[in-house]
Amino acid sequence: MLYPYIERWPPVYDAEDLADSIRDLVESGRLEQRFYRSQARLPQGVCQGDIIELVGGVPLIAEDGEPAVHDDVRYWMVIGNTCDIARSLETVPWSQLVPLVEVGSDRDLTPHELSDLRGYRYSRRFYLPPWSAEVKGLHHVADFLRPVAIHKTALNDVAEVRAGLEIYSWLLLHSCLVRFLARDDGRFS
Amino acid sequence: MELALESTPWSQESESSTPTQRFRYLPTVRDETPAPADLGPAGVFDSPTGQMAVSESPDVIIRKAAAHIQAMAMLRIDPDADERVDRLVSRRLQGAPTRPLKRKV
Numbered sequence: 268m269l270y271p272y273i274e275r276w277p278p279v280y281d282a283e284d285l286a287d288s289i290r291d292l293v294e295s296g297r298l299e300q301r302f303y304r305s306q307a308r309l310p311q312g313v314c315q316g317d318i319i320e321l322v323g324g325v326p327l328i329a330e331d332g333e334p335a336v337h338d339d340v341r342y343w344m345v346i347g348n349t350c351d352i353a354r355s356l357e358t359v360p361w362s363q364l365v366p367l368v369e370v371g372s373d374r375d376l377t378p379h380e381l382s383d384l385r386g387y388r389y390s391r392r393f394y395l396p397p398w399s400a401e402v403k404g405l406h407h408v409a410d411f412l413r414p415v416a417i418h419k420t421a422l423n424d425v426a427e428v429r430a431g432l433e434i435y436s437w438l439l440l441h442s443c444l445v446r447f448l449a450r451d452d453g454r455f456s
Numbered sequence: 457m458e459l460a461l462e463s464t465p466w467s468q469e470s471e472s473s474t475p476t477q478r479f480r481y482l483p484t485v486r487d488e489t490p491a492p493a494d495l496g497p498a499g500v501f502d503s504p505t506g507q508m509a510v511s512e513s514p515d516v517i518i519r520k521a522a523a524h525i526q527a528m529a530m531l532r533i534d535p536d537a538d539e540r541v542d543r544l545v546s547r548r549l550q551g552a553p554t555r556p557l558k559r560k561v
Contacts, residue, residue, distance in 0.1 A: 336554070371548075380544060386537060388532060388537040391541075446533070
């Protein structure tokens with residue numbers, strides 16, 4: 268059976284072209300112009316890499332071993348697989364989010380800190396440039412260390428999609444996620 | 457991965473200056489989960505010669521792209537940058553509240 272297609276990205280022709288585009292994206296200094304799809308071009312439905320708005324906190328097991336809610340979180344990134352989101356609720360009821368942490372504004376981050384963030388040479392977070400006028404001048408990271416499960420009904424009915432990634436920034440996210448989970452951190456080298 | 461072309465392209469673009477047509481097609485036979493769902497493989501039809509070329513599946517292309525990225529060390533981890541970003545985030549999360557979850561009794 269054919270799965271339903273959502274028109275989001277142009278066709279992929281060539282792997283080297285994709286890799287070059289990601290390198291261009293990281294090195295060009297034009298990260299912020301090429302990172303997100305425009306709001307008007309976002310299809311309905313949620314996909315991996317989308318930034319959503321959902322006021323809440325991070326449920327976790329706290330230091331005392333008791334369940335707790337940490338932090339006040341407004342924006343999240345969907346890291347759950349798009350295919351799983353498309354599957355039926357009976358088959359896959361859950362997806363995953365990670366909270367976005369605002370790390371500073373254009374004014375209070377040093378050029379060195381901004382350069383670090385834009386270089387993607389760190390493993391536990393994923394840098395997100397400002398995605399709309401609401402967060403103009405504010406820089407965020409998706410915190411891979413605090414993943415949260417979300418029922419897909421809440422994802423579709425309660426959360427508001429605020430931004431979606433372009434294909435190259437999605438590939439960058441994908442690479443960073445895989446790197447986070449499977450990295451060699453050099454301890455044994 | 458096995459691919460079969462659908463008889464009718466579901467999307468077609470004509471380039472007015474050349475007779476080459478690009479189209480996207482749906483693989484009808486798969487032996488793995490497609491990723492992501494909205495990336496379609498592409499084909500090119502050259503009218504004068506009648507030759508048709510189709511691209512690899514996006515799944516394969518993405519894996520190759522990931523290998524290229526790794527090979528080019530584009531996403532090499534710099535332990536110092538890792539530490540600096542950890543510090544930056546910790547600074548921002550200092551004082552973030554932790555509230556106990558209420559349990560129903």
